[in-house]
Amino acid sequence: MVSIPDHSNPHQRKSLKKHHPYGFQDFFEGDPEQGTIVDWHGSRNVLVTEDFIIGLMEGLEGLGDGSATLLMYSIGCEWGQRDAQVFEQRFEQEFDRDVRQTNLLFLLETWWWPFTSQGWGRWEVDIADRQQGFLSINIFDSVVARTMGTVGKPVCFLYAGLFAGFFTELTKRQLSCIEIQCHSMGAAHCTFLLGAPDRISAAASWLRQGATAEEILQRLRREEIPR
């Protein structure tokens, strides 16, 4: 059950007039009496250091069954699905327009800005390949990768799940996401590939074989999908 923030509060009402509330002081409102922080959209937020993210990974790895990355992806997926439902309502209320009849780049930028305010890093989305059935997303300063340091493998499963869940819910089609390049592998930024499960499965296979992000993108553009 997804809880929809209460739109009747004064902080929320302001958001119906202003479309760029992303500076820290606009976006967050703290209540020192209650010890709470609420964002522009009326949602409660809790600020944590990077160590919380490491702690969550450590806690999951403590299960000892190798499922930690999958569980991070699952958390991200659920978060993305819930967020898409709330975002859709919020967008339509704020812009008086159906999300499916909105310029895609505008829609996606509107979606990501709150995450930028919340410290999840900047993003860059490339929709040029969507006719080929995939799109790529770059995240700069992923909080997960920055936290984990250089470990030689992708670590941003929470982000991958978030994108998969959000776009699945938004498009009403089952989509998957994989990180094909990560700051934790020494790259300048993290790159995610989002698409139909067969394409992402092929990309995962090429990645395991040592293909670079660019090689994977080229192969997808040539439609080298195993059938």
Added chain:
Amino acid sequence: MTNRISPDPDSAAANTQPYIQGDLDLGWLENHWGDRLVALPELLVQSMYSALGREIGTAAGVVLFNCGRWWGQSLYTQVCQRLASSTQTAIADLSIVELLLFLQQDWVAHGWGRLDLDQTYQPQGFLVVKIWNSPFANQAPAGSFPVCYVEAGLLSSFFSQLTGQELHCVQTTCESLGADCNRFILGSVKRLQSAETMVMHLDHDAILQQLCR
């Protein structure tokens, strides 16, 4: 573009030394001491409980407790560093009241709710911590057990390092179950073992009475 806020607008120190600031060019948040922060929105907290509960059942509580323990270890180190840099004071030299004030400011500034300590049972070897408006209890699904695993883990490792003893932490009341606040009992691992099961059928005061017998 940088924006700053401080938790207490009346505090002169806070006005000159903003507590938390955001940088939209980077998509970063950081606190006054340069630690990178990230805001967990309520939908993420809900998803942590829901996805972990679905995938691993009751082990979710252990995972979140261990997450809190890891986080608490770092928090303790950070608090020590902050005290050393801002007041040239070692944490061991602080009175419990001074430490409480420091922690209360951190709790409020990060949106972790409000915190208080109850030292009534300290002579018997137990410390009670009370947290109001927990962001975790607030978002957890309604169940039949206390659910502030993250805070319990955080408190156990923070106070273990503070006291130099291996302490455990058991939550006895929870806002998710309709309590007025979340109560945690801290004590030695051995003496708190029995409290884990008492939570199922005894209230907070009765548990403390049993433990102090």
